[in-house]
Amino acid sequence: MKLGIEAKLDDKELALVQSISGAAQQYNDLLPADSPQRIRVGDVVAKVDGQSGKQIMDALSRTSEKLVDIEMRRSGLPNFLMWLRSSSRPGAIETILTAPGFKRWxxxxxxxxxxxxxxxxxSGYGAASLPLWYFGFSATVAYKLVRCCHDEHVSPGVPHCFRPVDQDLAQVVEQAWVSSSAFALKTVDQWRSFGQxxxxxxxxxKKKKEKKKKEKGS
Known part of the structure; x- marks a missing residue:
């Protein structure tokens, strides 16, 4: 039986999987449908039995081996966007869509x-306000939350580094609530102290005035 991985060699280094059959399909059938170990169309073959480059195609066509060690690389694109992958190396669009910052945003x-x-x-507003004022504002706020920010923990006089904000919305809301509550309590205490x-x-x-009146009366 053939291995059953039809691949297209790209840049003489990596091979893009075009179709799956034979032993590779039997291997997939033994795994759950959502298993990350399954071989998929669009995966990239980096090595076969330790061989890379042009030797990949020869190794994929062999039929004598009982065990084949394949090193695969997989795109971070979701399945419905795999059509964007046309070669073994990610293009500009794929690089943007799979970037950690874009995923967080x-x-x-x-x-x-x-x-x-x-x-x-x-709100009762028309549909025209939805893309700009609601979705547009949501995208802007999300960008402000995930973009690089100033690192306040750097000592004075040292060039400040920048670090990305990597927090879930629930954590951001919780921190905002804690900070707002602390600020509100502090404000109440200040006004109470001021009132006192x-x-x-x-x-x-009032006591001074009463004392003066008594002194004048006497």
């Missing part, structure tokens, strides 16, 4: 967009 935008859509349903000082000052002035 798209996830947070979808979460904020869902909240924005719910607010739009209650005003009352104390007014009571002191």
């Amino acid at each position: 798209s996830k947070l935008t979808s979460q904020l967009g869902t909240l924005g859509f719910s607010c739009w349903l209650l 000082e005003v009352l104390f000052a007014s009571s002191g002035q």
